[in-house]
Amino acid sequence: MRRALLAITGLAASTTAMVVLKSGPGASQVAQELPAAGQPVAPAPDGPAPTDGGAGPEASPSGAASPRPRRSATRAPATRPTAGATSGARLPSAPRTSSAPARPTTRTVTGPVVENEYGNVQVRITLSGSRIVDAVALELPEETAQSDQRSQQVDDRYSGTSGLVVQQQGADLDTVSGATATSTSYRQSLQAAIDRAN
Structure with a gap:
């Protein structure tokens, strides 16, 4: 039984x-x-x-x-959670942030050719962000020895990385004595370049 x-x-x-x-x-x-x-x-x-x-x-x-x-x-085989995972779900990673500040972009802007009785004047400026860091006279009157000398005085005073344009950050510059026409034409081309940059 x-x-x-x-x-x-x-x-x-x-x-x-x-x-x-x-x-x-x-x-x-x-x-x-x-x-x-x-x-x-x-x-x-x-x-x-x-x-x-x-x-x-x-x-x-x-x-x-x-x-x-x-x-x-x-x-079913047992699964091990991966590092940083909870309950088999993958957690989103934190956004990456850069500690370095953004570098300003450098650009050049050229002003128009401005004529006067001694010749043509044209200015080009280089900007880093919104700051002028350099100014170059692309054209200056050189027809005579006297106009060449006056153009050299204007260029020495206004242009370059340490000239008045960079110091003043604008076209409000004093006139170079004896080179009024060239100084005025330089400032006009410079102001037009600044206007184009903005």
């Missing part, structure tokens, strides 16, 4: 396990691994070794192998 009860209990347990496993994910693979009722269960080649001295599967008192199924090895 005890043997019959054990056999029925084992059969009921295997049927219940098959129903539960068939309804779960990956049931088709698990169901294929389950033995048919009444067949002996062999240990898996990669499973744990028997601890009962190599006797094999549990035996019922009648000597028949128990139809209880073994655990399936088809569980």
